[in-house]
Amino acid sequence: MNYDVVIIGAGAAGLMCAAQAGYRGRQVAVIDMGKKAGRKILISGGGRCNFTNENASPKNYLCRNPHFVKSCLSRYTQHDFIELVDRHGLAYHHKTLGQLFCDNSAQDIVDILLTECEWAGVALHLRHEVLNVERNEQGYTVTTNQGQLHCQSLVIASGGLTMPKLGATPIGYKIAEQFGLQVHPTTAALVPLTLHDHDKQRFEGLSGVSIDSLVSSEDGTQFRENILFTHRGLSGPAILQISSFWQAGQAVTINLLPDQDVTELLTGWREQSPQKSLKTVLATLLPKRFIEILTEEGALPDKPLNQLNHSEIKAIAQTLTQWQIKPNGTEGYRTAEVTLGGVDVDELSSKTFEAKKTPGLYFIGEVTDVTGWLGGYNFQYAWSSGWCCGQYC
Ligand code: FDA
Numbered sequence: 001m002n003y004d005v006v007i008i009g010a011g012a013a014g015l016m017c018a019a020q021a022g023y024r025g026r027q028v029a030v031i032d033m034g035k036k037a038g039r040k041i042l043i044s045g046g047g048r049c050n051f052t053n054e055n056a057s058p059k060n061y062l063c064r065n066p067h068f069v070k071s072c073l074s075r076y077t078q079h080d081f082i083e084l085v086d087r088h089g090l091a092y093h094h095k096t097l098g099q100l101f102c103d104n105s106a107q108d109i110v111d112i113l114l115t116e117c118e119w120a121g122v123a124l125h126l127r128h129e130v131l132n133v134e135r136n137e138q139g140y141t142v143t144t145n146q147g148q149l150h151c152q153s154l155v156i157a158s159g160g161l162t163m164p165k166l167g168a169t170p171i172g173y174k175i176a177e178q179f180g181l182q183v184h185p186t187t188a189a190l191v192p193l194t195l196h197d198h199d200k201q202r203f204e205g206l207s208g209v210s211i212d213s214l215v216s217s218e219d220g221t222q223f224r225e226n227i228l229f230t231h232r233g234l235s236g237p238a239i240l241q242i243s244s245f246w247q248a249g250q251a252v253t254i255n256l257l258p259d260q261d262v263t264e265l266l267t268g269w270r271e272q273s274p275q276k277s278l279k280t281v282l283a284t285l286l287p288k289r290f291i292e293i294l295t296e297e298g299a300l301p302d303k304p305l306n307q308l309n310h311s312e313i314k315a316i317a318q319t320l321t322q323w324q325i326k327p328n329g330t331e332g333y334r335t336a337e338v339t340l341g342g343v344d345v346d347e348l349s350s351k352t353f354e355a356k357k358t359p360g361l362y363f364i365g366e367v368t369d370v371t372g373w374l375g376g377y378n379f380q381y382a383w384s385s386g387w388c389c390g391q392y393c
Contacts, residue, residue: 003029003123005393006142006151008130008171010037012382013365014157015113020390021153022120029149030122031142033129034167038110040159043166044379049106051085052078052383053376054098061381062244062371064184068345069370069381072353076387078380088112097225099375125149130158130171133178139360153360153393155353157386160339160366161186168333172367173342179358182344184369188336189244190378192235193252193327200233202293207231209287213238214258217245224258233327240374243330244340251326256286262317266308274306278316281305286320294319338378342369352392353385364389 005021007014010032022028036042041049053060056078058070082100085092090112091103102108117124128144139152158172173183195203206229215238216222228236234252242252269281278301282291294300299319301312308316330336343363347355353368355361364385372378 001029001147001149003027003149003151005029005153005155006031006140006149007155007157008032008133008142008175009157009159009365009367010034010124010126011040011157011159011365012038012113012379013159013386014155015117016383016386017155017157017364017390017393018122019113019116019120020387021155021393022117022122024391026153026393028120028122029125029151030117031125031128031130031144031149032167033127033169035127036110037114037124037126039166040163041110041113041379042106043163044106045101045376047106048101048103049109050095050099050101050376050379051092051109052081052100052380054078054082054094054100056098056372056377056380060373060375060377062189062340063345063369065345068348068350069384071350072384072388073380076384078376080387081380081383084116085109085112088115097375129169133175135179135358135361153362155362155364155389155393156343156367157363157365158367160342161333162188162336162339164333172363175361176343176347176355176363176367179355179361181347181355181357181363184341184344186339186341188330188333188338189340189371190240190338190374191243191330191332191336192230193233193239193243193246194329194331195233195325196328199325200231202297203229203290204231205289206287206293209290210236211256211286211290212258214255215239215242216253216255217242218247218250219245221245227254232331234325237374240337243336244338244371244373246327246330248329249326251324254323254325255321256323257320260285262320263313266305266313266316267310270305270308270313275304277302277304278308282320337374338371339366340371342367345369351388353389354392362389362393
């Protein structure tokens, strides 16, 4: 079968790109090994898809070249995607920190993309696993488990390595390497952190407990959201965010009382209620079991407030605002939301997403070395890169 454009991957980036190229009059085919299109969209945001973020800007992305995303994010913005979903009558709501979610189901987003693809005359080939690609004089030949497709332009939108159960494969990285493009090492990101056995034992009674915290990585990056104790370690939005900045062997620092001046608070309490024990008053601010654990371990003194001197109060404040924990790893691709690393963006045009060395070959979405924060930013990059590429491929 001959097409002008073949897109590998019927995910967020691939479907957006396909519709745009189709509207330009290109004969477009999208191939995906899954039996449904947009499988990651369907499971995203707890089934409600956090499809964009009202505040998306280049500072919300990790990329070895931080300027790369500026162009696509400004040419197809979150407001453009919101305009698209409004036009299709999507019911959605604002949750927190600019995050937009479907009211009903993530299926609504997939339906919008599939409708756009249908209007643009895009052919969708599901259950086609891409095995390899070759370049020839006419363009590219894509070999799948169901036969071959030929095209002038080949767009790689095959995503990252997260959720292997949903059909994540390294095909995009392999194609990049095949054509001599640099691929940066990949790791799981937006992922829960795991703890050493001794820490797991310390906090096992806290599984399910969450605390509004300010979490910092050793490079000084900070996120203010909840942390969540799990039976494997730490999760929750603040931990997922910091996981993209955390490196093996490093500690994370957690301010468990980010809105309080703890020294001032304890000094005031000591005057007002001198007989009360430290653990009783702290249990009004933080989960009781957590305070008990720190007290049993001696990290907090087991004393009434009137027995605390100023330097002890300062030490308590430090324990609670600079609580450090050293994870032993992450839960990996099995539970991660995204893949850090990927195709070096300096190999690509930031305008067209075409590989500079290989005319007719394009890379968009998560397969590239662009990783968004948690909060709808990853889909926004998929829409923006897909839309921009769709104007040129
Ligand atoms: P995506 O992974 O969506 O698509 C790639 C496609 O390529 C897949 O359909 C795959 O089957 C196909 N493919 C791969 N190899 C192939 C081969 N060899 N042959 C044929 N097809 C092949 N982001 C966000 O902004 N808001 C959110 O709410 C969430 N929530 C979320 C939850 C969970 C559980 C996960 C795992 C991820 C998220 N994300 C998210 C991240 C978001 O899902 C992700 O960034 C985008 O789906 C990336 O879109 P792409 O189109 O680049 O790849």
